[in-house]
């Protein structure tokens with residue numbers, strides 16, 4: 105049984121597949137909204153016999169692609185993607201994003217950067233005036249994470265090491281995630297630049313100026329463009 109929010113995610117995810125054309129190389133994001141996109145893409149591949157190859161941003165996404173019959177490739181064979189489709193945890197009015205709620209932010213940023221276009225798919229709950237209510241995920245090296253966390257606290261964040269049940273959450277890259285609560289992120293560009301220069305920070309969940317189009321699921325689907 106789908107929740108109301110799941111239904112809106114499904115609408116956005118399925119709509120996104122219309123942006124994919126025969127022959128395209130597609131970056132496949134991660135998360136529950138992307139799930140619907142991959143499922144629908146699998147249907148189109150079977151029904152219309154289009155040829156599409158994807159690069160997944162997480163092991164879970166790779167599993168879904170296999171389950172739904174979406175062929176996968178990698179960056180040893182493909183150096184540019186036609187489009188990347190991905191979800192987000194927060195989207196502000198300038199289309200700056202927080203991502204990484206599912207822990208896949210590093211690979212998501214790689215496939216976003218490799219693509220001619222990043223298409224974001226969300227339900228309306230993800231739209232915010234100012235980023236920061238959602239704790240910002242920051243991927244860090246396990247060695248010395250305590251020191252990195254202390255440094256981030258000095259920048260005004262309340263950071264906690266992500267756990268999965270009782271264990272430390274490990275990303276697909278073998279690293280840790282610090283979830284950093286800033287009261288409000290008034291200047292995402294400045295914050296990203298400060299964080300990324302800290303030794304041991306691999307990547308932040310701030311996706312700055314990476315997307316120009318956001319699809320928002322709803323009774324009437326909304327397309328926000330920059």
Ligand SMILES: O=C[C@H](O)[C@H](O)[C@H](O)COP(=O)(O)O
Pocket residue numbers: 113133134135136137138190191192193202203204205206207208209212
């Ligand atoms: O690491 C996870 C990703 O950034 C997701 O795109 C994000 O967390 C949104 O996920 P969902 O579509 O499940 O709300």
